Amino acid sequence: MRARFPDFRLGSVLATSFTGTLTERRGNAVERIPTPHRLVDWLTVNGLAVESCTTAQLERAWELREAIHAAATAAATQDALPASAVQVINDCSTQGRAAAILTPEGDRRWQLSSASCVEDALGVIAADAISIIAGERDGKLALCASPTCQAAFFDTSQSRTRKWCDMNTCGNRQKKARFNANQRKSPPAM
Numbered sequence: 714m715r716a717r718f719p720d721f722r723l724g725s726v727l728a729t730s731f732t733g734t735l736t737e738r739r740g741n742a743v744e745r746i747p748t749p750h751r752l753v754d755w756l757t758v759n760g761l762a763v764e765s766c767t768t769a770q771l772e773r774a775w776e777l778r779e780a781i782h783a784a785a786t787a788a789a790t791q792d793a794l795p796a797s798a799v800q801v802i803n804d805c806s807t808q809g810r811a812a813a814i815l816t817p818e819g820d821r822r823w824q825l826s827s828a829s830c831v832e833d834a835l836g837v838i839a840a841d842a843i844s845i846i847a848g849e850r851d852g853k854l855a856l857c858a859s860p861t862c863q864a865a866f867f868d869t870s871q872s873r874t875r876k877w878c879d880m881n882t883c884g885n886r887q888k889k890a891r892f893n894a895n896q897r898k899s900p901p902a903m
């Protein structure tokens with residue numbers, strides 16, 4: 714399944730994986746869920762499969778995503794949470810009616826109230842955002858060190874010193890940039 718969607722950044726934290734569907738926010742931003750169909754794909758990969766999605770539901774998803782981004786960024790920088798963002802997150806959380814289901818294998822699965830209820834999926838994402846912004850989970854919100862990204866991510870490393878939202882993209886690019894800078898500084902090899 715993952716190989717079918719190579720351009721989604723999949724993290725272990727649902728809420729920040731969701732904010733990661735808009736990448737390079739401080740550079741040339743890339744929208745990875747530009748159409749309802751792409752949102753359906755993203756939800757499917759993240760265990761929140763829906764059968765369909767309307768344009769209005771996609772717009773609501775974007776609104777929630779930007780609210781989570783704003784609130785998580787404020788939490789990471791220890792600023793006051795923007796009231797409008799808190800309102801959107803809470804509205805999405807209260808409107809969702811997904812149920813947590815324990816499978817016989819001992820896994821958690823989300824059951825939506827209907828196959829087209831994107832609002833239920835957004836409710837799960839909003840609740841996930843609330844749990845990390847409220848500091849209920851083991852980890853710390855931080856901002857990506859890449860100047861063209863600065864995405865909020867949830868650092869669960871032991872030392873809480875993770876610098877990049879994603880090692881494969883932002884982390885790698887920084888490493889390459891530093892390598893190239895060092896190459897230029899050192900004298901040409903004979």
Ligand SMILES: [Zn+2]
Pocket residue numbers: 857858859862863864877878879883
């Ligand atoms: Zn980043």
